[in-house]
Structures are given as C-alpha cells and as structure tokens.
Amino acid sequence: xQKVTQAQTEISVVEKEDVTLDCVYExxxxxxxxxxxxxxxxxxxxxxxxxxxxxxxxxxxxxxSWNFQKSTSSFNFTITASQVxxxxxxxxxxxxxxxxxxxxxxxxxxELSVKP
Amino acid sequence: DSxxxxxxxxxxxxTGQRVTLRCSPRSGDLSVYWYQQSLDQGLQFLIHYYNGExxxxxxxxxxxxxxxxxxxxSELNLSSxxxxxxxxxxxxxxxxxxxxxxxxxxxxxRLTVL
Numbered sequence: 001x002q003k004v005t006q007a008q009t010e011i012s013v014v015e016k017e018d019v020t021l022d023c024v025y026e027x028x029x030x031x032x033x034x035x036x037x038x039x040x041x042x043x044x045x046x047x048x049x050x051x052x053x054x055x056x057x058x059x060x061x062x063x064x065s066w067n068f069q070k071s072t073s074s075f076n077f078t079i080t081a082s083q084v085x086x087x088x089x090x091x092x093x094x095x096x097x098x099x100x101x102x103x104x105x106x107x108x109x110x111e112l113s114v115k116p
Numbered sequence: 117d118s119x120x121x122x123x124x125x126x127x128x129x130x131t132g133q134r135v136t137l138r139c140s141p142r143s144g145d146l147s148v149y150w151y152q153q154s155l156d157q158g159l160q161f162l163i164h165y166y167n168g169e170x171x172x173x174x175x176x177x178x179x180x181x182x183x184x185x186x187x188x189x190s191e192l193n194l195s196s197x198x199x200x201x202x203x204x205x206x207x208x209x210x211x212x213x214x215x216x217x218x219x220x221x222x223x224x225x226r227l228t229v230l
Contacts, residue, residue: 043204052216106158
C-alpha cells in the first residue's frame with residue numbers, strides 16, 4: 001500500500017535554530033518519486049524538490065537540505081538557520097511509477113512555526 | 117507565482133447547489149490535476165486529465181465531475197453540495213503527466229457550503 005507519514009504535526013522553533021522535518025513512505029514500487037511542497041499562510045502549494053528512487057544523494061539548496069535513505073524509507077528535510085519566513089506547512093509526497101499519470105500521495109503535513 | 121490560475125478564489129454557496137471551479141494550466145503544460153484539501157482528509161487526489169482525456173481517478177465522488185477542454189483549461193463541477201464538501205480545491209499542472217513530472221499548483225479555490 002502506498003502511504004506517506006509525517007509524524008510531526010507541529011514544530012515550533014526560534015529563529016536561527018536548525019529544524020528537521022521527518023517523512024516516511026511506504027510503496028511496493030521500485031521506481032518512485034518523492035517531493036516536498038511548502039504551503040505558506042497565503043495558502044498556495046510551492047514545489048521545493050523532487051527525488052527519484054534511484055538517486056540517494058543528499059541535496060542542498062541554500063539553507064535547505066534533504067536526506068533520502070531507502071533503507072529506512074525516509075526522505076527528511078532540514079532547514080538550517082531557520083527564519084520567520086520559513087513558517088509554513090510542509091508536505092512530503094510520493095508518486096509511484098506504477099500509477100498512471102503521476103498522482104501525488106501526500107502526508108498529513110508538518111506545521112512549522114519559526115518565532116523571532 | 118506558479119503560472120497556474122484558478123477562479124474563483126472564494127465561493128460560498130448553499131447545500132444542494134452546483135458550482136464550477138475553473139483552472140488554467142501553465143503555458144505548455146498538458147496535464148491538469150485536481151486535489152481537495154480538508155482538515156479531516158488532508159490533501160487528496162481527485163482526478164487527472166492529460167491533453168483532454170481522463171487519465172486517472174482518485175476518490176472522487178459521483179457528484180463531482182471534471183473535464184479538460186481543447187485549450188487545456190479544466191473545470192471541476194461539484195453538484196448536490198453537502199456541508200462536508202467545504203474545502204480548498206487545488207488545481208495543478210505538469211508538463212506531460214508523467215510520474216516524475218513535478219506538479220505546479222494554483223492558488224486554490226476555497227469552497228464554503230452553508
């Protein structure tokens with residue numbers, strides 16, 4: 001069964017702290033894609049990153065980094081030196097090659113609050 | 117700005133009514149997806165159209181229907197509305213509708229059923 005679990009419902013940090021958002025997924029497919037999206041208070045969903053199941057290299061983009069580990073079926077997202085503008089709900093999502101058309105299966109989201 | 121547009125931004129209506137939500141994909145994108153976001157169900161996939169044809173269906177109610185027109189814009193029709201249909205409805209588009217294509221989301225339509 002396909003499933004994405006974000007166990008952390010809410011996280012609150014103080015500005016400049018590092019924070020890691022956890023994502024665990026379940027899939028029977030050997031080919032799949034993982035995504036992170038950000039939903040700021042304005043409501044739109046913003047694409048952050050895509051990884052495929054064959055590429056376990058970690059990725060860094062500015063203050064953002066992602067750790068993909070197939071052995072633990074996890075795709076965690078770290079924000080370094082958090083800022084107030086990082087406050088948002090973050091969603092992890094899965095797309096399986098076996099699903100025609102690439103529908104996204106989302107986790108429940110983690111609400112991150114960064115306080116000044 | 118993702119380049120995906122949705123209208124209207126807000127919609128307030130009564131139970132039993134019918135509404136139409138509209139989506140225009142990013143220029144050049146052939147695929148349109150519809151998702152529903154509610155407090156109890158989270159973000160749920162409804163339906164996917166690729167170049168005018170239905171490609172995949174999620175847990176979309178029979179009261180809901182969608183289509184994609186030759187100019188690639190899409191409409192989601194919700195009928196016999198119930199209180200539980202109140203939600204944020206997102207449209208997303210992608211280049212081809214392949215599994216690996218990232219989807220770009222519109223700003224959403226917030227539907228309130230009273």
